[in-house]
Amino acid sequence: MVPPAAQGGARDTGRPRVVIAGAGFGGLWAARTLAGHPVDVVLVDRRNYHTFLPLLYQVAAAELGPTDIAYPVRSIFRSAANVDVRLAEVTGVDAHAHEVDTSQGSLRYDYLVLGLGSVTHYFGVEGAAEHAFPLRWMDDAIPLRHHVLACFEAAAAEPDPERRRRLLTFAVVGGGPTGVEFAGALAELIHGPLLPDYPSIDRREVLVVLLEMGDRLLSTMPPHLGGYAATRLRKRRVDARLGVRVEAIRPGEVLLAGGERIRTETVVWTAGIQGDPAVRGWGLPVGRGGRVLVGDDLSVEGHPGIYVVGDLAYREDDSGHPLPQVAQVAIQQGRAVGKNVLRKLRGEPAKPFHYVDPGMLAVIGRNAAVAHVFGRTFKGIVAWILWLTIHITWLIGFRNRALVLVNWAWNYVFFRRSVRLILPGLRAEVAAADRPGCDAPSE
Amino acid sequence: MVPPAAQGGARDTGRPRVVIAGAGFGGLWAARTLAGHPVDVVLVDRRNYHTFLPLLYQVAAAELGPTDIAYPVRSIFRSAANVDVRLAEVTGVDAHAHEVDTSQGSLRYDYLVLGLGSVTHYFGVEGAAEHAFPLRWMDDAIPLRHHVLACFEAAAAEPDPERRRRLLTFAVVGGGPTGVEFAGALAELIHGPLLPDYPSIDRREVLVVLLEMGDRLLSTMPPHLGGYAATRLRKRRVDARLGVRVEAIRPGEVLLAGGERIRTETVVWTAGIQGDPAVRGWGLPVGRGGRVLVGDDLSVEGHPGIYVVGDLAYREDDSGHPLPQVAQVAIQQGRAVGKNVLRKLRGEPAKPFHYVDPGMLAVIGRNAAVAHVFGRTFKGIVAWILWLTIHITWLIGFRNRALVLVNWAWNYVFFRRSVRLILPGLRAEVAAADRPGCDAPSE
Numbered sequence: 001m002v003p004p005a006a007q008g009g010a011r012d013t014g015r016p017r018v019v020i021a022g023a024g025f026g027g028l029w030a031a032r033t034l035a036g037h038p039v040d041v042v043l044v045d046r047r048n049y050h051t052f053l054p055l056l057y058q059v060a061a062a063e064l065g066p067t068d069i070a071y072p073v074r075s076i077f078r079s080a081a082n083v084d085v086r087l088a089e090v091t092g093v094d095a096h097a098h099e100v101d102t103s104q105g106s107l108r109y110d111y112l113v114l115g116l117g118s119v120t121h122y123f124g125v126e127g128a129a130e131h132a133f134p135l136r137w138m139d140d141a142i143p144l145r146h147h148v149l150a151c152f153e154a155a156a157a158e159p160d161p162e163r164r165r166r167l168l169t170f171a172v173v174g175g176g177p178t179g180v181e182f183a184g185a186l187a188e189l190i191h192g193p194l195l196p197d198y199p200s201i202d203r204r205e206v207l208v209v210l211l212e213m214g215d216r217l218l219s220t221m222p223p224h225l226g227g228y229a230a231t232r233l234r235k236r237r238v239d240a241r242l243g244v245r246v247e248a249i250r251p252g253e254v255l256l257a258g259g260e261r262i263r264t265e266t267v268v269w270t271a272g273i274q275g276d277p278a279v280r281g282w283g284l285p286v287g288r289g290g291r292v293l294v295g296d297d298l299s300v301e302g303h304p305g306i307y308v309v310g311d312l313a314y315r316e317d318d319s320g321h322p323l324p325q326v327a328q329v330a331i332q333q334g335r336a337v338g339k340n341v342l343r344k345l346r347g348e349p350a351k352p353f354h355y356v357d358p359g360m361l362a363v364i365g366r367n368a369a370v371a372h373v374f375g376r377t378f379k380g381i382v383a384w385i386l387w388l389t390i391h392i393t394w395l396i397g398f399r400n401r402a403l404v405l406v407n408w409a410w411n412y413v414f415f416r417r418s419v420r421l422i423l424p425g426l427r428a429e430v431a432a433a434d435r436p437g438c439d440a441p442s443e
Numbered sequence: 444m445v446p447p448a449a450q451g452g453a454r455d456t457g458r459p460r461v462v463i464a465g466a467g468f469g470g471l472w473a474a475r476t477l478a479g480h481p482v483d484v485v486l487v488d489r490r491n492y493h494t495f496l497p498l499l500y501q502v503a504a505a506e507l508g509p510t511d512i513a514y515p516v517r518s519i520f521r522s523a524a525n526v527d528v529r530l531a532e533v534t535g536v537d538a539h540a541h542e543v544d545t546s547q548g549s550l551r552y553d554y555l556v557l558g559l560g561s562v563t564h565y566f567g568v569e570g571a572a573e574h575a576f577p578l579r580w581m582d583d584a585i586p587l588r589h590h591v592l593a594c595f596e597a598a599a600a601e602p603d604p605e606r607r608r609r610l611l612t613f614a615v616v617g618g619g620p621t622g623v624e625f626a627g628a629l630a631e632l633i634h635g636p637l638l639p640d641y642p643s644i645d646r647r648e649v650l651v652v653l654l655e656m657g658d659r660l661l662s663t664m665p666p667h668l669g670g671y672a673a674t675r676l677r678k679r680r681v682d683a684r685l686g687v688r689v690e691a692i693r694p695g696e697v698l699l700a701g702g703e704r705i706r707t708e709t710v711v712w713t714a715g716i717q718g719d720p721a722v723r724g725w726g727l728p729v730g731r732g733g734r735v736l737v738g739d740d741l742s743v744e745g746h747p748g749i750y751v752v753g754d755l756a757y758r759e760d761d762s763g764h765p766l767p768q769v770a771q772v773a774i775q776q777g778r779a780v781g782k783n784v785l786r787k788l789r790g791e792p793a794k795p796f797h798y799v800d801p802g803m804l805a806v807i808g809r810n811a812a813v814a815h816v817f818g819r820t821f822k823g824i825v826a827w828i829l830w831l832t833i834h835i836t837w838l839i840g841f842r843n844r845a846l847v848l849v850n851w852a853w854n855y856v857f858f859r860r861s862v863r864l865i866l867p868g869l870r871a872e873v874a875a876a877d878r879p880g881c882d883a884p885s886e
Binding site for chain 2: 086153198
């Protein structure tokens with residue numbers, strides 16, 4: 001009665017088994033590359049969906065619903081008979097025994113692809129891990145969105161001007177793409193659809209402040225684009241501040257180097273990421289930023305059967321810079337690893353991985369972006385249309401269903417009101433809104 | 444700096460103040476009726492959104508996302524300057540002092556409209572409150588949906604046939620509209636888009652069973668419609684059982700009168716509702732089903748300034764039957780109370796409330812429904828098109844934005860895959876899926 005596929009680790013078809021840990025961009029593209037080939041692929045993730053992380057900030061800013069950027073992993077591989085999807089958390093690797101430990105027991109592998117991504121890095125800033133909102137996963141974006149809405153609710157019911165001001169101040173730490181995009185989207189939400197719902201709140205009571213330690217925003221892009229981003233953000237009422245270092249984050253305030261205090265109930269931390277610290281205990285060589293060191297072919301030194309892709313992998317480009325932790329690197333690495341596994345099975349030599357940089361984009365708002373692509377720079381509405389076109393094309397290819405995309409584009413281009421709900425399941429946040437103040441941001 | 448509207452209960456415009464407790468259909472329509480008139484309306488709800496409850500079962504069955512049936516209350520009253528929306532829980536009424544107690548402090552009222560709805564009633568069945576899933580609010584629908592999906596995940600990883608069977612058995616208690624609609628939608632989900640994602644699960648391992656104590660389904664509709672519904676459900680692989688009484692619900696099983704046991708991890712309770720027990724302590728006359736007794740004009744006897752609308756109000760029709768607890772009654776009552784308040788203010792006599800019954804509909808699946816409207820009965824696809832048309836018209840009127848509706852109709856008519864995500868914020872349910880079994884349905 002029970003088909004063999006259900007019998008967990010016990011199944012043995014005699015074909016080599018590739019276990020892929022993580023259904024992010026890297027793992028997903030590795031699995032896609034291996035689909036339909038004579039290998040058994042087991043794709044393990046602790047979530048039953050893949051998240052399109054480049055648009056995560058739009059979920060946090062209530063521009064999109066979580067379902068707009070997530071896709072059930074099983075549906076992606078529905079027609080791939082050799083890809084088995086498992087809902088489980090990967091907890092360790094036993095390289096000697098060729099086994100992966102998961103919350104659902106261990107899995108034997110012939111080849112292992114680790115694509116477990118990265119986590120927020122607070123660089124030891126006092127109080128950051130306790131009091132700031134990270135913005136790295138869906139689990140971060142939804143509580144953050146609920147908290148922002150709850151702060152508006154609390155402010156509307158709050159007579160004390162000082163408390164209102166604190167509830168309506170939103171600090172974003174980190175002037176990289178995520179910080180810039182989130183600050184821009186948050187200002188757009190507030191000064192667009194949100195304020196008209198709160199007639200008792202004056203727009204001058206609201207402050208979105210972006211705090212960057214360096215001397216410009218978007219430091220990985222050409223300098224004039226960072227300058228343009230700062231100007232556009234300021235026009236949209238974002239106080240973009242450069243050269244400020246966050247010393248500590250405490251309940252109700254951010255302390256800056258020099259002693260200045262910003263009174264706020266909402267600090268969003270986008271200033272750094274690192275490889276999951278748990279991986280450090282797995283016996284693999286770990287380098288800068290907690291990333292696993294990989295060779296030419298993306299395999300781990302001393303473990304030719306283990307590959308690492310995406311944010312978790314540490315690899316330098318030809319000029320000695322570490323590859324950026326972005327979706328395109330993960331996708332290209334996932335594809336490369338899939339092909340190298342197939343080459344090995346055919347007895348062919350592995351090919352070294354070379355990253356083809358398609359460029360970078362960052363969006364400041366619904367008609368302004370900056371782009372550095374094809375070796376050229378673009379800004380303003382041209383860059384925004386470029387961004388929109390690239391993402392629409394990408395999503396069409398990714399989801400393989402133009403229908404679903406209509407939904408996304410629709411929700412994004414028109415403001416969809418319904419994403420501004422404080423939905424159940426996040427009782428802590430809703431409870432925070434019930435209290436006079438919502439002063440427990442990280443609850 | 445702070446506009447007066449923000450100053451909570453302290454504001455006094457000199458105009459009479461109507462406090463409306465609950466933004467369900469009754470409260471919402473009362474507020475709409477009073478919008479633009481010379482009264483100050485304060486609409487209090489513990490959620491920041493109104494829920495279109497007639498479609499709640501579609502959220503539980505992953506046919507719609509929560510945002511498809513919810514709408515931010517503030518947006519509805521954005522252009523109504525005299526309607527103030529508060530996010531707070533109503534905790535009591537001091538009729539003597541003319542004050543409502545809320546989680547955000549007390550509110551003085553001249554007129555009070557109570558539209559707090561109903562809660563699930565388990566009739567004291569052993570273990571029901573502890574182990575069954577209610578299906579009454581958004582807070583119920585989302586955990587239930589996540590649990591169903593988590594059971595499929597757990598079954599796919601479970602080798603033991605007996606345990607698999609238990610994970611794949613779904614019992615729905617109650618053969619009224621909610622039970623019939625949810626059982627039909629659940630079967631449609633499973634045998635439609637869900638099973639193809641789980642190649643290791645055989646469709647014969649899945650069982651949806653509907654348990655009704657009476658001798659027919661949909662007892663408030665003409666008998667042949669209940670018979671038709673049972674036949675159609677059985678064709679859709681729902682085991683619709685009549686004349687069975689649930690004796691107890693225990694972890695992993697339902698015990699029926701006569702001793703039969705149904706082994707299942709999922710029991711959904713749709714068999715009864717009652718007025719919120721908390722209201723019983725507020726000093727108002729409470730009758731059958733915990734509902735507050737109201738007079739002709741829907742005011743509470745002895746308290747001419749307090750009105751009750753919707754599920755919480757007890758009122759009989761001309762033939763001595765209590766009015767049903769459905770959206771249409773609440774809407775008509777909300778409107779009637781709004782008008783009676785305005786009449787009182789003009790010094791005119793109140794008008795007694797008369798319910799105009801527009802009929803009843805229940806959907807069995809995407810092309811089958813039963814309807815009893817305009818004094819006639821319809822079934823099959825004709826009834827389904829009728830249902831769809833009525834709800835589309837209703838939603839257009841309700842949301843006042845055809846655009847949003849496109850989204851709803853689109854998501855409903857095509858199966859939207861993305862609603863089958865096990866999203867964060869419900870860590871207990873996701874954790875259940877991580878364990879081999881998910882045997883704690885009500886966690």
